[in-house]
Amino acid sequence: MTPASPDPAGRAAALADAAVTGDRRALARLLTAVETASAVGEAAVRILHTRAGHAHVVGVTGAPGSGKSTLVNAMLRELRARGRSVAVVAVDPSSPISGGALLGDRVRMQEHAADPDVFIRSMAARGHAGGLAATTDTAVIVLDAAGFDVIVVETVGTGQSEVEIAAAADTTLVLEAPEMGDEVQAIKAGLLEVADIVVVSKGDRPGAGRTANLLRTMLGPVEPADAPEAADAEPEATSGPPARPPRRVPEVLITTGATGAGVAPLVDSLERRRARIEERPVTEARVRRAATMVWSIVSERVRADLASRERAAETWALVRAVAAHEIDPYAAADALLATRDATARRDEEG
Ligand SMILES: Nc1nc2c(ncn2[C@@H]2O[C@H](COP(=O)(O)OP(=O)(O)O)[C@@H](O)[C@H]2O)c(=O)[nH]1
Ligand SMILES: [Mg+2]
Incomplete structure (x- = not known):
């Protein structure tokens, strides 16, 4: 371990310089810094964004x-064959980093260990400061600045936060393995709503075609593969909040991660989407992602300020008054924000 520099900005600058020129150890260190929401991590994002x-x-x-890990591995091979550099962030919300659930990542890491254009990072959710979504967003910024063409964020769709992480991507793939019955797991988890592409995985299994047809019927009429994004039809907004684009019916594709069958058409679809984003990079999805990041920083800053040593007594007195049902939580929040504004004005006036 290098001893921590007393100057986080200087240390972040050194790591960022190294990371963008291909130093993978520096990149790994930066990702640790953003994961732990350290001062170095924040400084790095300021430099790299x-x-x-x-x-x-x-x-x-x-x-x-x-079949996510298996498919991501097959996508990795296909993307590499096309000359794309790829970073994979595997988010495991349930298990600590040593857990067996990340075995698939270790297999991948071994396969691509010698490839400088592949970078794989597992993130366990437990104990992360700033929330998993915030951590994932900042990790993506770092990997993006480091020059990867594609960043795959693989996450288990079991809870709302994981759904949000996946949906914060430019393109969201939702996997559904063939089932014998009419049960569609993705519906139960609320995943279909965030899908840009629905992938029926394990296409070698019986019932894959049937599952795909079931999904197509549920999702609505099939659109031609080269239909423009619904978002493309909107006038380009340069100010104000993002428009909710009319929901585009997701494509349904069948893949067999185990053999690679169907993966080339999937990557074709990803490349078409990429080309559209390159034409107009400030997509409404990206504006939403930026808004989420900014709001979370604002609320975290306000909260940290109110809980700071100087204000802690006043803040906790109000929180206790809420617990005692002497005042309501909205009144407490209003009072805290009002005193904060007053202090800020006093500071400004000197
Ligand atoms: N038959 C078949 N099995 C698969 C395929 N892809 C994954 N599996 C199996 O499904 C299980 C879960 O796969 P994995 O990729 O780890 O799923 P994850 O938990 O979603 O990441 C493993 O036993 C895989 O071997 C496939 O294309 N065909
Ligand atoms: Mg997995």
């Missing part, structure tokens, strides 16, 4: 065991 925005961020989600 303006260099990012070129990667196609692809979220991959689906129930545990639906």
Whole structure:
């Protein structure tokens, strides 16, 4: 371990310089810094954010065991064959980093260990400061600035936060393994709503075609593969909040991660989406992602300020008054924000 520099900005600058020129150890260190929400991590994002925005961020989600890791590995091979550099962030919300659930990642890491254009990172959710979504967003910024063409964020679609992580991508793949019955796991988890592409995985299994047809019927009429994005039809907004684009019916594709069958058409579809984003990079999805990041920083800053040593007594007195049902929580929040504004004005006036 290098001893921590007393100057986080200087240390972040050194790591960022090294990471963008291909130093994978520096990149790994930066990711640790953003994961632990350290001062170095924040400084690194400040340096790197303006260099990012070129990667196609692809979220991959689906129930545990639906074949995500196997498919991501097959996508990795196909993307590499096409000359794309790829970073994979495997988010495991349930298990600590040493857990067996990340075995698939270790297999991948071994296979691509010698390839400098592949970078694989597992993130366990437990104990992360700033929330998993915030951590994933900042990790993506760092990897994007480091020059990866594609960043795959693989996450288990079991809870709302994982769904949000996947949906924060430019393109979201939702996996559904063929079932014998009419049960569609992705519906139960609320995943279909965030899908840009629905992938029936394990295409070698009986019932894959049937599952695909079931999904197509549920999702609505098939559109030609080269139909423009619904978002493309909108006038380009340059100010104001993002428009909710009319929901485009997701494509349904069948893949067999185990053999690679169907993966080339999937990557073709990803490349078409990438080309559209390159034409107009400030997509409404990206504006939403930026808004989420900014709001979370604002609320975290306000909260940290109110809980700071100088204000802690006043803040906790109000919180206790809420617990005692002497005042309501909205009144407490209003009072805290009002005193904060007053202090800020006093500070400004000197
Ligand atoms: N038959 C078949 N099995 C698969 C395929 N892809 C994955 N599996 C199996 O499904 C299980 C879960 O796969 P995995 O990729 O780890 O799923 P994850 O939990 O969604 O990441 C493993 O036993 C895989 O071997 C496939 O294309 N065909
Ligand atoms: Mg997996």
